[in-house]
């Protein structure tokens with residue numbers, strides 16, 4: 001047993017001293033099938049929605065913008081050192097989980113609610129929450145409705161296969177109110193069905209309703225009803241069984257939150273490289289081997305913040321600009337729920 005090891009060591013030593021290595025670094029297996037595939041491809045494939053303002057929507061140049069799109073970019077920055085090495089895969093409510101199960105995408109960040117059923121039944125798991133949301137209702141101001149409880153006999157447009165569908169069913173059963181769901185999978189179709197009056201209300205995550213309203217030519221024609229009838233924690237999903245990839249996706253989000261907490265942002269991240277604060281030094285890879293522990297470069301968090309921003313910056317550029325208050329989506333020391341464990 002000893003001889004081949006010594007011989008192997010000598011051989012490897014020879015290759016190294018000759019400036020060669022037995023296997024190119026990029027091809028060395030990392031123990032994560034997804035990480036290996038992403039590196040070999042030189043690109044992250046990220047599943048997003050087909051076009052929700054504030055979350056994932058191509059701009060006039062065809063560049064995907066939004067919280068989910070940037071959450072994807074942060075993973076590309078962490079893993080490949082380049083936030084632009086990414087392909088966005090637009091998915092519907094119905095095909096999003098199969099796209100992840102089949103390996104068509106590496107990660108799903110598509111306003112998807114974390115529920116027990118999804119995590120236990122689909123062979124998939126949630127690696128973090130980027131938006132603490134809840135189901136809401138949008139109606140036309142002209143209807144004069146002030147509450148979701150005034151909707152007896154109403155038709156409600158909702159996308160099938162969503163947790164929204166289930167939340168509405170519970171809510172109206174409890175409140176003994178009859179309504180008719182109008183199930184439409186395609187996003188553009190459901191929105192035009194609502195606008196043209198085929199349904200009295202449009203229900204989905206209140207964030208998406210608020211950003212949809214904000215992007216209408218006359219937003220005052222629409223009212224977001226006051227009731228938020230469910231918890232919809234939206235986050236990143238990965239396949240079960242690839243723990244290293246799970247860790248990478250999870251700690252990418254934690255690095256964004258830690259950046260915000262420590263005041264490290266896109267503008268000052270270069271100056272922060274001279275910081276003497278231990279937490280900042282560890283975050284930016286100046287001390288410790290945090291990146292290496294994840295199978296990444298020690299500069300992974302530096303790359304995320306430099307190229308995409310910290311969590312607050314990502315949030316503000318996508319959500320705050322649409323007039324949606326941060327509320328419970330602030331970081332923990334400002335009264336919100338976004339919290340990262342120690343990065344050490």
Ligand SMILES: N[C@@H](CCC(=O)N[C@@H](CS)C(=O)NCC(=O)O)C(=O)O
Nearest residue numbers: 049050111112113162163187204208
């Ligand atoms: N959070 C809910 C709803 C998700 C959902 O599909 N939301 C709508 C909000 S508009 C969406 O993203 N649609 C975009 C699309 O169909 O491409 C879930 O996970 O089931």
